[in-house]
Amino acid sequence: MIMDKNNSLGIIGKDSQEYLNLAVDEAKLKITRGLSTALSQVLAYLVIIFTLSLVVGLLSLALLQWINGLLGAPWGTLIVAAVFVLALVVLWANRQKMFRDLFVQLFIDVFYDNDDE
Numbered sequence: 001m002i003m004d005k006n007n008s009l010g011i012i013g014k015d016s017q018e019y020l021n022l023a024v025d026e027a028k029l030k031i032t033r034g035l036s037t038a039l040s041q042v043l044a045y046l047v048i049i050f051t052l053s054l055v056v057g058l059l060s061l062a063l064l065q066w067i068n069g070l071l072g073a074p075w076g077t078l079i080v081a082a083v084f085v086l087a088l089v090v091l092w093a094n095r096q097k098m099f100r101d102l103f104v105q106l107f108i109d110v111f112y113d114n115d116d117e
Helices: 002-071 076-095 094-112
Strands: none
Touching: 002 076, 002 094, 076 094
C-alpha cells in the first residue's frame, strides 16, 4: 500500500513536470509569434514610409522646378518649403494620435489576440 502511494506520487510529479514544460514551451511559442508579427509589421511600416518619402521627395522636386519655370525666379523653393513646414506642423500637432496610438493598438492586437487555437 505504501509502495502504491509512492508510485502514484511519482507519476503525479512526473506528469506535473511534463505539464509545466509544455506550458513553458507554449508561452515561448506565443511570445515568438507575437514578436515576429510585431517586427514584420513595424518593418512593413518602415518600408512604406521610406517609399512614400522617396515619392514625395521626387514629386516636390518636380513641383519646385515647375513653379520656378512659371515664375522665372527661384520662389518655387520657398513655396515648396512652406508647404513642407505646414505639413510638419500638422504632423507634429497630431503625432500622438497618428503614431503612438497606432503602435499601441498594433502591439495590443499582436500580444493579446483572442483567437482560439
